[in-house]
Amino acid sequence: MNQENHSRGPAPDSDSRAYLHVPCEEIRSFVSSCLEKAGADEPSTDAVTRSLVGASVRGVDSHGIRLLPHYVKALTGGRINGTPSLNFTRLSNSTGRLDADDGFGHLAGYRAIEEGIRLADKSGLGAVTVINSSHFGAAGSYALAAAESGYLALAISNSDKLVLPYDGVMPFHGTNPLSFAAPVPQSRPFLVDMATSAIPLNRVLQYQAINRPLPPHVAVDQNGCMTTDAGNAAALLPVGGADYGYKGAALAALCEVLSSALSGMAFSHQLLSMAGPDYTSRRHLGHFFLVMKPAAFIEPELYREQMAAYLSDLRAQPACPGTRILAPGDREWDEETYRLDAGIPLDPAVRAEFSELASLYGLAPPGSPA
Amino acid sequence: MNQENHSRGPAPDSDSRAYLHVPCEEIRSFVSSCLEKAGADEPSTDAVTRSLVGASVRGVDSHGIRLLPHYVKALTGGRINGTPSLNFTRLSNSTGRLDADDGFGHLAGYRAIEEGIRLADKSGLGAVTVINSSHFGAAGSYALAAAESGYLALAISNSDKLVLPYDGVMPFHGTNPLSFAAPVPQSRPFLVDMATSAIPLNRVLQYQAINRPLPPHVAVDQNGCMTTDAGNAAALLPVGGADYGYKGAALAALCEVLSSALSGMAFSHQLLSMAGPDYTSRRHLGHFFLVMKPAAFIEPELYREQMAAYLSDLRAQPACPGTRILAPGDREWDEETYRLDAGIPLDPAVRAEFSELASLYGLAPPGSPA
Numbered sequence: 001m002n003q004e005n006h007s008r009g010p011a012p013d014s015d016s017r018a019y020l021h022v023p024c025e026e027i028r029s030f031v032s033s034c035l036e037k038a039g040a041d042e043p044s045t046d047a048v049t050r051s052l053v054g055a056s057v058r059g060v061d062s063h064g065i066r067l068l069p070h071y072v073k074a075l076t077g078g079r080i081n082g083t084p085s086l087n088f089t090r091l092s093n094s095t096g097r098l099d100a101d102d103g104f105g106h107l108a109g110y111r112a113i114e115e116g117i118r119l120a121d122k123s124g125l126g127a128v129t130v131i132n133s134s135h136f137g138a139a140g141s142y143a144l145a146a147a148e149s150g151y152l153a154l155a156i157s158n159s160d161k162l163v164l165p166y167d168g169v170m171p172f173h174g175t176n177p178l179s180f181a182a183p184v185p186q187s188r189p190f191l192v193d194m195a196t197s198a199i200p201l202n203r204v205l206q207y208q209a210i211n212r213p214l215p216p217h218v219a220v221d222q223n224g225c226m227t228t229d230a231g232n233a234a235a236l237l238p239v240g241g242a243d244y245g246y247k248g249a250a251l252a253a254l255c256e257v258l259s260s261a262l263s264g265m266a267f268s269h270q271l272l273s274m275a276g277p278d279y280t281s282r283r284h285l286g287h288f289f290l291v292m293k294p295a296a297f298i299e300p301e302l303y304r305e306q307m308a309a310y311l312s313d314l315r316a317q318p319a320c321p322g323t324r325i326l327a328p329g330d331r332e333w334d335e336e337t338y339r340l341d342a343g344i345p346l347d348p349a350v351r352a353e354f355s356e357l358a359s360l361y362g363l364a365p366p367g368s369p370a
Numbered sequence: 371m372n373q374e375n376h377s378r379g380p381a382p383d384s385d386s387r388a389y390l391h392v393p394c395e396e397i398r399s400f401v402s403s404c405l406e407k408a409g410a411d412e413p414s415t416d417a418v419t420r421s422l423v424g425a426s427v428r429g430v431d432s433h434g435i436r437l438l439p440h441y442v443k444a445l446t447g448g449r450i451n452g453t454p455s456l457n458f459t460r461l462s463n464s465t466g467r468l469d470a471d472d473g474f475g476h477l478a479g480y481r482a483i484e485e486g487i488r489l490a491d492k493s494g495l496g497a498v499t500v501i502n503s504s505h506f507g508a509a510g511s512y513a514l515a516a517a518e519s520g521y522l523a524l525a526i527s528n529s530d531k532l533v534l535p536y537d538g539v540m541p542f543h544g545t546n547p548l549s550f551a552a553p554v555p556q557s558r559p560f561l562v563d564m565a566t567s568a569i570p571l572n573r574v575l576q577y578q579a580i581n582r583p584l585p586p587h588v589a590v591d592q593n594g595c596m597t598t599d600a601g602n603a604a605a606l607l608p609v610g611g612a613d614y615g616y617k618g619a620a621l622a623a624l625c626e627v628l629s630s631a632l633s634g635m636a637f638s639h640q641l642l643s644m645a646g647p648d649y650t651s652r653r654h655l656g657h658f659f660l661v662m663k664p665a666a667f668i669e670p671e672l673y674r675e676q677m678a679a680y681l682s683d684l685r686a687q688p689a690c691p692g693t694r695i696l697a698p699g700d701r702e703w704d705e706e707t708y709r710l711d712a713g714i715p716l717d718p719a720v721r722a723e724f725s726e727l728a729s730l731y732g733l734a735p736p737g738s739p740a
Contacts, residue, residue, distance in 0.1 A: 093494060094495040123463035124461065124463060127494070127662065167689045167690050168690070250562040257560060264668055264673075296461055296462040296465040303632065314535060317538050319538055320539060325536075326537070
C-alpha cells in the first residue's frame with residue numbers, strides 16, 4: 001500500500017514541516033478579519049472561520065485556510081451574500097428545509113446541524129435539506145459539529161461537474177463529498193470525510209500550487225487520457241478508478257439524489273463552476289444533513305462500550321511494516337494535536353495570497369514579526 | 371475501463387446465456403418448496419424466496435438462488451430459527467429496534483423496512499436497527515422494497531471478517547454492504563447496491579465454483595500477497611484497492627458503527643464465519659435501515675421532475691466506445707427484463723446442488739422435463 005493516509009488521502013506534504021508555522025489563534029484572527037473586511041456579517045465570519053481553521057488544524061489543507069482568498073473573491077464579487085437571513089421551515093417531526101439565502105455554505109451547514117439536533121432530540125432523527133447555498137468547504141466540519149455534541153451525523157453535498165460517470169468521457173458529477181461522524185467516549189469523534197472522486201478537487205489545486213505530481217489513475221486530461229500532471233487535469237475518476245469506478249459513481253449519484261433531487265436545487269452538471277470566471281451569480285447549491293441521537297437506538301452506556309471496543313480492536317490489528325492501523329479520524333486527531341502546538345504550516349502559495357489580502361485590508365500578514 | 375458493470379460489478383458471466391435457463395416461476399416454486407421442507411415457516415419462506423429470486427432476476431447472481439443450499443444448511447443445522455417471533459419496539463417518533471429472534475435476515479429486512487415506512491409516514495423519517503439476525507442476502511432487496519413503495523431508503527449490514535483494514539495484513543471488516551434506493555416516476559427505482567470491499571465475497575465464491583479468475587488487486591492469499599485465483603483468496607481489499615482503500619475502509623467502518631455500535635450486536639471481526647464449519651450457533655448479526663418519505667422534504671411533483679431530469683441527463687452523457695452510460699440500477703433492470711422473459715440461468719455448480727436438494731426433498735429439480 002502507498003503512503004496515502006486513512007480516510008482523507010495523503011499525509012501533510014513531506015515538506016510542510018519546513019513551511020512557516022503560524023499559531024492557530026493568529027491564523028484564526030487573520031481569517032476572521034479578512035472576512036469581516038470583505039463584508040461578511042458576524043455569524044457568517046464565525047462559521048467560515050470555524051470551518052476553514054478547523055480543517056487546517058485537522059491537516060485537511062485542501063479544504064482549509066487556502067480557500068480564504070477564494071471565498072473573499074466570491075463574497076466581494078457578489079456570488080455569496082455576506083449578510084444572509086437564514087430561514088428554517090420544519091416539514092415534519094423529523095425533517096426540515098433551511099433556506100441559506102445565498103450565504104456561505106459553512107453558515108448553512110452549522111445551522112442545519114443545529115436544527116437537525118433539535119429535531120433528533122424530539123424525534124430520534126433529524127434530516128435537513130439546505131437550499132440556495134454555496135460551497136461549504138469540508139463536509140467533515142458539520143458531521144463533526146454534531147458528533148462533538150453527542151450525535152451521529154451524515155453531511156452530503158454535490159458540487160460543480162468534475163468527475164466522469166463510469167464509462168464516461170466528460171465530467172458530469174461533482175467530487176460530491178460524504179462525511180459521517182459519531183461520538184466516542186473520552187475521545188475525539190469517529191470521522192469519515194471523503195470525496196466520492198478518486199481524489200478531491202481541492203487536492204489537485206493544492207498539488208498544482210506546490211508543483212507536486214498526482215498519483216496515477218485519478219485524473220484525465222482534456223482528451224480523456226490519464227494524467228499525473230495536476231496542471232493538466234481536466235476531470236477526475238470516481239473512487240474505484242478505471243476498474244471499480246462504478247462504485248464511486250454510484251456514491252456520487254447517491255449524493256446527487258440527497259442534495260439535489262430532495263431539495264429541488266441544481267445537480268452538479270447544472271452548477272456554475274466554483275472556480276469562476278463568473279463570481280457574480282448565485283450558485284443555488286443544495287446540501288443534505290442527517291442527525292441521529294444514539295439514545296434513540298440504544299442504551300448510552302452500551303453505545304459507548306461498543307464504540308470503545310470496536311476502535312480499540314481495530315487499532316490493535318497487525319499492520320504492514322512501517323505502518324499502524326488508523327481508525328477513521330485518527331490521522332486528523334494526530335495532526336490536530338501536532339498543529340495546535342506547532343501551528344498551521346503555510347505553503348509559499350498561500351503565504352503569497354495572504355500577503356495580498358493583508359495589503360488589501362491593512363492587516364499584518366500571519367507570521368510577520370510582532 | 372473494463373467490462374465490469376455499473377454499481378454491482380461484472381455483467382452476468384459471458385457463458386451464462388449458454389447455461390440452462392429456467393422460468394422464474396419454476397425457480398420461485400423450487401426455492402420456496404425447499405425452504406418449507408427444510409423447516410421454515412411461511413413468512414420466512416416467502417421473504418427468503420423473494421430476496422433470492424429477486425436478486426437472481428436482477429442479475430445479482432452472487433446473492434441470488436445460488437445461496438439456497440447454504441441457507442438450507444444453516445436452517446437445518448440450527449443456526450437459523452425457521453419459526454421466529456419477530457418483535458418490534460418503537461424507541462422514539464422516528465426510531466425502533468426489531469428483534470429478529472435468530473430468524474432469517476431476509477424476513478427481518480423486509481419487516482424492518484415496513485416498520486421504517488410506518489415511522490416515516492408519521493414523522494418523515496424512520497430508522498430501524500435489527501438485532502439477533504443472520505445473513506440477509508442482497509442489501510438491495512430491502513432498499514428496493516422501500517423504493518417500490520415510494521420511499522427512499524438505506525440498507526446496511528456488516529458480515530464476518532474478510533476485508534483488510536487500510537494498511538492491514540489480516541481480515542477485520544466484513545464485505546459490509548450498503549444499498550440506497552429511491553423511487554423514479556414511471557420507472558423502476560434508482561438502486562445502488564454495493565459491497566464496501568473491492569469485490570463481494572459471494573462473487574469470489576461464485577468465481578471459484580465456475581473456475582473464473584478474479585480481477586487484479588481485489589484479493590490477497592493467506593500470506594497477504596495479491597492473487598487472482600479465487601480458490602486461493604483468503605481476504606479482500608476494501609474498495610479503492612491498494613492505493614485508495616482508505617475510502618473503502620472508512621465506508622466499511624461506517625457500516626460497523628450503524629449495524630453494530632448502534633444495535634449492540636457483534637462487530638464483523640467477532641462474528642462466526644458465514645461459511646461454517648459451525649452451522650449450529652446463532653450469529654447475532656445487526657443491520658441498519660433508514661426510510662425517508664420524499665413528501666417530508668419536497669413537493670412530490672418537484673421530486674419527480676428532479677429525478678427524471680437527473681437520470682435522463684446522466685444517461686445522455688457521451689460514453690467510451692462500445693459502452694453507454696448507465697444510471698445506478700439500469701444494468702439490473704435491463705437484466706430483469708431479459709430474465710423475466712428468458713428465465714434465470716443455472717450454472718453447472720448450482721444445477722448440481724439443486725439436484726441434491728431435489729433428491730433430498732423429493733422435488734423435481736428446476737429445468738427437468740415436465
